[in-house]
Amino acid sequence: MEITVKTAQQLRLTEEEFESIKTKLGRTPNFTELCAFSGMWSEHCSYKNSIKWLKTLPRDGGRMLVAAGEENAGLMDIGNDYGVVFKIESHNHPSALEPFQGAATGVGGIQRDIFTMGARPIASLNSLRFGKLEDKKTQRLLAGVVHGIGHYGNCFGVPTVGGEIYFEECYHTNPLVNAMSVGIVKAGKTVSAIALGKGNPVFFVGSATGKDGIGGASFASAEITADSVEELPAVQVGDPFQEKKLLEACLEVIETGGVVGMQDMGAAGIICSTAEMSAKGQVGMRIDLDKVPTRQQNMKAWELLLSESQERMLMVVEKGKEAQVLAVFEKWDLSCSNIGEVTDDGLLDFYMNGVLEASLPAYELVLGGGAPQYTREYKAPAYLAKVNAFDMSSVADTTNLQESVKQLVQIPNIASKRWIYTQYDSMVGAANTSTNAPSDASVVVAKGTGKALAMTVDCNSKYVYANPEVGAMIAVAEAARNIVCSGGEPIGVTNCLNFGNPYDPEVYYQFVKSVEGMGAACRKFNTPVTGGNVSFYNQNPDGPVFPTPTIGMVGIIEDMKNRMTLDFKNNGDTIVLLGTQRNDIGSSEYLHKLKGVAHSQAPHFNLEEEFTLQQLVSSLIKDHAIISAHDISEGGLIVTLLESAFYNHKGFEVNSNASSLRKDAYWMGEAQSRVVVSCSTAQLASIETAAKQFNIDFTVMGKVTDGSITVDGENWGSIASWKNSYDTAIENKLASK
Numbered sequence: 001m002e003i004t005v006k007t008a009q010q011l012r013l014t015e016e017e018f019e020s021i022k023t024k025l026g027r028t029p030n031f032t033e034l035c036a037f038s039g040m041w042s043e044h045c046s047y048k049n050s051i052k053w054l055k056t057l058p059r060d061g062g063r064m065l066v067a068a069g070e071e072n073a074g075l076m077d078i079g080n081d082y083g084v085v086f087k088i089e090s091h092n093h094p095s096a097l098e099p100f101q102g103a104a105t106g107v108g109g110i111q112r113d114i115f116t117m118g119a120r121p122i123a124s125l126n127s128l129r130f131g132k133l134e135d136k137k138t139q140r141l142l143a144g145v146v147h148g149i150g151h152y153g154n155c156f157g158v159p160t161v162g163g164e165i166y167f168e169e170c171y172h173t174n175p176l177v178n179a180m181s182v183g184i185v186k187a188g189k190t191v192s193a194i195a196l197g198k199g200n201p202v203f204f205v206g207s208a209t210g211k212d213g214i215g216g217a218s219f220a221s222a223e224i225t226a227d228s229v230e231e232l233p234a235v236q237v238g239d240p241f242q243e244k245k246l247l248e249a250c251l252e253v254i255e256t257g258g259v260v261g262m263q264d265m266g267a268a269g270i271i272c273s274t275a276e277m278s279a280k281g282q283v284g285m286r287i288d289l290d291k292v293p294t295r296q297q298n299m300k301a302w303e304l305l306l307s308e309s310q311e312r313m314l315m316v317v318e319k320g321k322e323a324q325v326l327a328v329f330e331k332w333d334l335s336c337s338n339i340g341e342v343t344d345d346g347l348l349d350f351y352m353n354g355v356l357e358a359s360l361p362a363y364e365l366v367l368g369g370g371a372p373q374y375t376r377e378y379k380a381p382a383y384l385a386k387v388n389a390f391d392m393s394s395v396a397d398t399t400n401l402q403e404s405v406k407q408l409v410q411i412p413n414i415a416s417k418r419w420i421y422t423q424y425d426s427m428v429g430a431a432n433t434s435t436n437a438p439s440d441a442s443v444v445v446a447k448g449t450g451k452a453l454a455m456t457v458d459c460n461s462k463y464v465y466a467n468p469e470v471g472a473m474i475a476v477a478e479a480a481r482n483i484v485c486s487g488g489e490p491i492g493v494t495n496c497l498n499f500g501n502p503y504d505p506e507v508y509y510q511f512v513k514s515v516e517g518m519g520a521a522c523r524k525f526n527t528p529v530t531g532g533n534v535s536f537y538n539q540n541p542d543g544p545v546f547p548t549p550t551i552g553m554v555g556i557i558e559d560m561k562n563r564m565t566l567d568f569k570n571n572g573d574t575i576v577l578l579g580t581q582r583n584d585i586g587s588s589e590y591l592h593k594l595k596g597v598a599h600s601q602a603p604h605f606n607l608e609e610e611f612t613l614q615q616l617v618s619s620l621i622k623d624h625a626i627i628s629a630h631d632i633s634e635g636g637l638i639v640t641l642l643e644s645a646f647y648n649h650k651g652f653e654v655n656s657n658a659s660s661l662r663k664d665a666y667w668m669g670e671a672q673s674r675v676v677v678s679c680s681t682a683q684l685a686s687i688e689t690a691a692k693q694f695n696i697d698f699t700v701m702g703k704v705t706d707g708s709i710t711v712d713g714e715n716w717g718s719i720a721s722w723k724n725s726y727d728t729a730i731e732n733k734l735a736s737k
Contacts (some may be wrong), residue, residue: 003028010037017372032350032358037366039268039371040275043536046371050500050534053063053515057529058522063491064530069367071180072113072193072264072574074530076492078556081187084121088127088180088457088496088552090535095177103177104152105238105310110181111156112264115247118191118254119183123444124153126163126179127457127496127550131172133412133462136681138167140373141175142420148425149179155240156247160424162442164457167412173540178496178533180552182455184446193255193263195277195285195316195342200260202274202285202340206312208245208295209269211476212237214306242334247334250313256328258321265312271305271365272725273314274348278362279369284347287340289357301350301357316342327564381506386599387466392585393594398664402716403592405638408668410591411496414635415729416691438647439565440482440631443557452563454488454555460634462587463548468510472517472549474602474672477610478633479553480525484614485629485675487564487621488555490525493518495551500544502536510547518549524607525614527553564621566630566702567647568678573627575652576687577637577699579613579674583665589634590668604671613673616694625686626677634666638711640676641701642722645709651719652712654702667711678704 001007008018011034021037022028029037043049059068063076065083073087091106109122115119126149131138153160158181195202215238253259261281263273270292276287289304299307317325322338329336345350348365350358365368398404409415437443441456464471480490495518500507522529532552538545557563568575585591586601620626632640641652656666679687684700691698702710709716716722 001031003031003034007031008034011035013038013041015029017041020372024361024370025216027300030358032302032305033360036159036271036305036358036360039271039306040365041371045272046367047534048372049376049536050497050511051367051373052375053512056515057519059529060475062526062528064528068529069198072116074492074494075117075190076530077452078414078446078449080449080451081185082446083185083190084446084453084554085114085117085185086180086182086494086551086552086554087113087531088178088494089533090406090496091177091179091496092174092498092535092538093143096174097615099141100148100249101237103145103148105180105342106177107149107152107457108156108240108243108310109264109266110179110325111158111243112266114181114183116191116193116251116262116264117185118189118251119185120251121158121181121183121190122446123161123182123442123455124158124180125442125455125457125552126162127176127459128163128165128456129171129176129461129545129548130167132169132731133167133186135172138172139734145177145712146420146423152238152240154425156244161444162456165417165420166461168461168546170540170545174538174545176498176538176545176548178457178498178550180457182453182554189254191259191262193277193280194261195281195283196260197318197342198283198340198344200319201317201322201338202287202342203315203317203325203336204292204312204339205315205336206334206585207239207242207309207313208293208335209299209304209307209309210295211299211303211307212309214303214308238310245332245334246311246313249329251335253328255326256321256324258325260316260318262313265314267308269305269307269523270314270600275362275365277314277316278348279366282346284343284345284349284362286343286349287339287351289350289352291337291339293335293337301352302538305350315401324615357650376502376508377505378512380509383599387601390597392583394512395585395591395597397662401663401667401711402714404590404664404668407594408590409639409642409722409726410634410729412591412730414639416727417730418727419730419734427479437565438567439486441486441488441555443486443563452557452560454483454486455553456482457550457552459548459550460549462592464510464514464549464599465546466587468513468547469517470602470605472514473521473607474605475526475549475551476518476521476525477605477607477672478631479551480527481631481675483553483555484618485564485566486632487562490527490553490555493522493527493529493551493553495529495549497532497534498545498548498550499536500539500665504544509658514547514549519605524611562621564629566644567628567655568644568650569627569648571650571704571706573678573704574684575679575701575703576677576679577674577701578616578677578691578696580697581659581661581666581699582671583661584669584671585665588636588668588670590636590664603669606673610673612694613696616690616696617675620677620687620690625683625690626679628678630676632676633653634670637674637676638667642726644676644678645719646723649707649719650704651708653705655712695702
């Protein structure tokens, strides 16, 4: 077969990349070799259009134990000889075509990133985006994705403890499915994704290899089109029970002391794991592909290299300890095959039945080595002119606040997500404390450490659309605020950066400015970025999805006595607003969904103001000066009050104190850096004193009641009817079709 530029382009390589490959090899690659470069130089594996900007993020410091990107996931010190391992990744394109398996294998893949480092996963979270809920296609995708997440997570035995979900028209064709996993590991038990030691055997462990997932990395690096359904073989098929066995076997085999290095076979399969482990150790490998266990006959060399079949690991074992390693996998009834050995020449030599099929320099394949790095042009999107032209006075204030709020709490982005989360097992492992005591972040006991972890995923993509830099700052700030309001100290970030086509200068502007905003906020909160994922090419026929830089954040609760929940607890407790009320309805759910305004400015945000507010809230929690804390986000102040009241079926009596602000802005605006707390009457003076010391506005809103709601003197009825509307909104929309 003659290899030409056309061959390379069919494999989604450019003419320039093809010429570069020929230069690096000193010859024209054969088809198998070109396939290897196609997978490894795909956007999904090489980050070729993003790495320049990712390097500007804070990537070390704080509690970091490994530099960002060095391992399969981030690793941070939580004290008492334990570390926390965490990462978030996307499975957007597979989920768009086959939602059940796409979401399920996304969950499986992110769990492997955690336990391949020697950590035991203790919690899962997810961030999901779909089109309008009323649409039949959205309902099909939603049902499949939620079923896939629930099926894999529930069977695998790791609780799904938190997440977020939004419905916006721009995600109609291209939903976003971002999965996060968090695990803990004892000091000295971590394993690196590295190959070392000439002559050390290379083992393939786990499930057999099939043709599912072939070319998945390249598939994830292109736009979804009407023809994408023909690429269904690129969607992997998962087996959570097999992965559960693989988890236990991998953690057990580490105890033998025979494991030199280990890596999950994720994107780009065998070629990725062999290349990255070898490049990191500055070694090579000789691999006999005919020794790879397969579940389909007559698989070709390039198919074996690029298959993304699930539940597989590549492991380098210390020579002489093969028997101990094999015994562990035999115990767990898992395949464990010696497929090659480590060499010292830096080359990956792949043989099939004794015939050399490919010979590739590992360094030239990988990110940070020979993979290309590009600088793309960018310019401010034309739509920002409409955003900046928005004038709040062009929108009439609400004339019936109660009626507006009734509609507001039934918007799917705000309403209860119970139809979704009840399909997930949130209690397996008995460490999740959030089911019976809700807080802004999910709180999971890290058994053996004497501590708990607070974790969250956050991003309001409407804010990022309106102002990419500020919107990304808000995503980081809200994640930190959620952890602080739960009694935790934020320590680190993993991100999943979902954007459109990077070759579109307006999309690339969104990406660049989002990274800049994220970096500024992470530096302020001392939450370095431990790693993550970039997902480009998230497009609809009408254009890109909203820029969605999802933030996964983890924090530590040193003492569970400082754990804080969001629910009002006692009749007569005082309700206090910390932070400044503003005449601001920009990018709010109220403005967008109830008033139909598509373009408006991002809500007010000031990084210094936000940081100071969080310091105040943290000090109040540590001083045991407050009883509840709940931040203000989607839906504004009134939704925060309702959510604080729902759990214990409490009510509230609150007043705006004849505010000069617009009524809609006061109650439904989404200006940032505000938190609602409740306290006893005796605690009120100390809260006011602390607020003055931090120079944060302090407003007594009213009091907690036994279930009735009164707003500015108007009786809004019982909390029960409001809770019913909030709880059933999504279910009713699904049932109406």
